[in-house]
Amino acid sequence: MWRVLRQIVRAGMPGEPPAEVDESLRLKERLHAQILATLGRALTIRQVDAGSCNGCELEIHALGNPIYNLEGLGIKFVASPRHADLLLVTGPVAKHMEIALKRTYEATPEPKLVVAVGDCGVDGGIFGQSYASCGAVAKVIPVDVVVHGCPPSPTAILQGILTAISVRNQP
Amino acid sequence: MDLLGLGLEASVLTGACHLRRCRVDAEDLVTVALGVREEHGRLVALWGSDERDRENCFHLHLAFEDAQGLLVLDLPLAEEMPSYPDLSEIFPAATRMQRAAYDLFGFWAIGPDQRFWVRHAAWPDTEFPLRRDFDGSRQWPAEPEEYPFVRVAGEGVHEIPVGPVHAGIIEPGHFRFQVVGEKVLRLEQRLGYVHKGIEKRFEELPAHSAHRLAGRISGDTTVAWAWAWAMAYEQAAEIQPPVRALWLRGVLLELERVANHLGDLGYLGNDGGFAFGLAQFSRLKEVVLRANQAAFGHRLLMDRIIPGGVSTDLTPAARATLREFLPGLAAELGELRTIFDDHAGLQDRFMSTGRVTPELAASLGLSGLAGRASGQARDLRVDYPATPYDRVEVRRCGGVAGDVAARVALRFDEIFESLRLLHRFLGELPEGEWRTEAPPPPAGAHGFGWVEAWRGPVFLALEAGPDGGLRRVHAHDPSWENWPVLEHAVMGNIVPDFPLINKSFNLSYSGQDL
Numbered sequence: 001m002w003r004v005l006r007q008i009v010r011a012g013m014p015g016e017p018p019a020e021v022d023e024s025l026r027l028k029e030r031l032h033a034q035i036l037a038t039l040g041r042a043l044t045i046r047q048v049d050a051g052s053c054n055g056c057e058l059e060i061h062a063l064g065n066p067i068y069n070l071e072g073l074g075i076k077f078v079a080s081p082r083h084a085d086l087l088l089v090t091g092p093v094a095k096h097m098e099i100a101l102k103r104t105y106e107a108t109p110e111p112k113l114v115v116a117v118g119d120c121g122v123d124g125g126i127f128g129q130s131y132a133s134c135g136a137v138a139k140v141i142p143v144d145v146v147v148h149g150c151p152p153s154p155t156a157i158l159q160g161i162l163t164a165i166s167v168r169n170q171p
Numbered sequence: 172m173d174l175l176g177l178g179l180e181a182s183v184l185t186g187a188c189h190l191r192r193c194r195v196d197a198e199d200l201v202t203v204a205l206g207v208r209e210e211h212g213r214l215v216a217l218w219g220s221d222e223r224d225r226e227n228c229f230h231l232h233l234a235f236e237d238a239q240g241l242l243v244l245d246l247p248l249a250e251e252m253p254s255y256p257d258l259s260e261i262f263p264a265a266t267r268m269q270r271a272a273y274d275l276f277g278f279w280a281i282g283p284d285q286r287f288w289v290r291h292a293a294w295p296d297t298e299f300p301l302r303r304d305f306d307g308s309r310q311w312p313a314e315p316e317e318y319p320f321v322r323v324a325g326e327g328v329h330e331i332p333v334g335p336v337h338a339g340i341i342e343p344g345h346f347r348f349q350v351v352g353e354k355v356l357r358l359e360q361r362l363g364y365v366h367k368g369i370e371k372r373f374e375e376l377p378a379h380s381a382h383r384l385a386g387r388i389s390g391d392t393t394v395a396w397a398w399a400w401a402m403a404y405e406q407a408a409e410i411q412p413p414v415r416a417l418w419l420r421g422v423l424l425e426l427e428r429v430a431n432h433l434g435d436l437g438y439l440g441n442d443g444g445f446a447f448g449l450a451q452f453s454r455l456k457e458v459v460l461r462a463n464q465a466a467f468g469h470r471l472l473m474d475r476i477i478p479g480g481v482s483t484d485l486t487p488a489a490r491a492t493l494r495e496f497l498p499g500l501a502a503e504l505g506e507l508r509t510i511f512d513d514h515a516g517l518q519d520r521f522m523s524t525g526r527v528t529p530e531l532a533a534s535l536g537l538s539g540l541a542g543r544a545s546g547q548a549r550d551l552r553v554d555y556p557a558t559p560y561d562r563v564e565v566r567r568c569g570g571v572a573g574d575v576a577a578r579v580a581l582r583f584d585e586i587f588e589s590l591r592l593l594h595r596f597l598g599e600l601p602e603g604e605w606r607t608e609a610p611p612p613p614a615g616a617h618g619f620g621w622v623e624a625w626r627g628p629v630f631l632a633l634e635a636g637p638d639g640g641l642r643r644v645h646a647h648d649p650s651w652e653n654w655p656v657l658e659h660a661v662m663g664n665i666v667p668d669f670p671l672i673n674k675s676f677n678l679s680y681s682g683q684d685l
Binding site for chain 2: 014048049050056060061079081092097127130151
């Protein structure tokens with residue numbers, strides 16, 4: 001046990017401050033500002049891999065490490081879309097995942113947000129559209145915010161999530 | 172396998188991926204397969220190609236590993252009735268590959284399992300996407316699909332369906348458990364959900380930029396796939412990359428192995444009820460990913476290996492930083508290993524869980540990391556070392572217990588060995604060019620790549636097309652042969668141990684579904 005404690009003390013608390021909100025990532029504003037304010041930062045996320053190469057998933061996993069410390073912000077991943085406020089979807093949407101993704105979206109209670117992660121989620125990426133790929137996530141379900149990158153860094157993904165749940169600054 | 176004894180004449184392809192290649196008929200195929208089995212060889216891959224425009228027939232291709240190395244067989248199949256002998260009795264791993272060959276080409280073998288595998292309902296069952304006359308841009312409306320799972324009957328038996336959307340942050344697939352109480356009687360996998368048409372997509376890309384697609388066959392194995400791609404491309408185009416580039420590829424491949432093993436060890440600790448492990452190992456993995464970013468400009472090292480060399484050189488400063496960083500990592504890893512080994516609760520979850528005996532592993536053809544933990548002492552870096560592995564005497568790691576504990580221990584051993592190799596590669600990195608011109612291979616040229624990725628050996632075959640294009644590309648991830656073994660590993664275990672057993676294999680969905 002003392003080894004465990006010593007390792008915890010030695011490793012310290014390596015957490016870093018989160019990314020800033022970036023309005024340019026927002027595709028459209030679907031939720032009323034008041035709802036966003038209520039959701040605030042006690043957010044639950046259901047991640048859906050709709051056809052990714054698994055690269056984006058590695059970086060989404062990294063959000064949970066002690067350095068990005070996602071749970072420290074009050075954001076956590078949940079096991080069911082029925083418990084989720086936000087769907088974090090990676091693409092391209094494989095044709096074989098089209099129905100599963102739509103059903104996941106339908107199972108998520110309103111109000112709900114969708115963040116499409118990675119170049120493939122944004123526009124199909126290198127896989128494009130084909131007999132087996134629908135391409136962008138937005139071709140299958142409504143999307144609020146997109147995060148570019150192949151894969152996007154954990155910081156960029158966090159920025160996308162925080163942008164989705166922030167209230168747009170009025171000009 | 173003595174091909175000459177059969178009167179078969181093999182041509183030899185030289186280069187980083189040395190192999191023998193031979194055209195056979197159906198009878199010879201079975202004889203060769205039995206011979207390979209006899210000398211404890213294995214089936215590496217099975218794929219098809221459409222040759223109707225050239226020879227009025229289809230071809231079935233098979234890659235075997237026998238006592239002399241890689242052997243590729245080509246079997247012509249009749250255009251009107253493309254059938255071939257079932258190989259699943261000789262190599263059980265052939266079952267799913269044969270099913271996929273039907274889905275994608277319409278080739279059929281009279282095997283025990285005639286269900287679709289990678290095709291769900293995205294395209295009609297009368298269409299075969301990898302035939303050359305199939306229009307890859309055509310789409311059909313999505314339809315729900317009924318798949319005939321095998322059911323277990325009896326008092327108290329019930330079924331647990333899981334997926335394709337899983338509870339964690341994992342790739343999609345469906346698992347159907349037949350259980351009694353908490354005990355798993357049977358697990359059946361249904362994969363193919365992330366089939367996104369990668370092999371067809373290759374045929375639409377110019378050869379010189381297709382390494383980006385190869386690096387995204389399975390994102391966690393991007394370095395190994397990019398290397399296999401470069402190896403195949405360079406063989407087909409008859410290019411010799413500079414020596415420094417080969418050494419840098421070794422650095423990249425071992426960094427990928429270290430990062431993935433660290434991530435897995437964290438999740439294995441977590442699934443064993445030890446959250447401390449996840450916190451510590453995920454922190455260490457992040458440190459490695461940041462070192463990757465600093466040294467090579469990408470956290471996962473995507474697109475660093477390209478035909479002709481590497482896309483980024485390692486600066487003297489970055490090289491020095493990486494070298495200084497390795498001993499600290501090894502020290503922390505040693506500390507964490509002691510903590511894991513001394514933790515009675517964790518070891519209780521790991522030991523005897525999800526066991527695959529060496530006999531079972533050999534008969535089912537378990538490969539790569541999981542195979543080595545079950546007595547299958549195969550590692551391409553040791554058995555057929557390409558530069559730089561031929562200069563450093565890679566130590567073979569392995570075990571025989573075949574349980575989760577063995578797969579955990581092997582990951583520790585392999586990280587330590589990778590850190591040793593990195594120390595050598597970085598210390599002895601040759602000076603000079605790191606990239607050479609890589610014009611596209613001429614039409615009709617063939618190339619192969621075979622690389623020991625962190626999960627196991629990845630295999631890639633390509634044939635160049637006219638005008639700098641690609642005629643056919645096949646990619647085989649070791650997950651193909653290892654997924655079916657997971658079904659066996661789970662039998663008799665309790666349902667809550669499934670995530671632990673699954674993670675200890677950590678197989679690819681995208682790499683298998685393509």
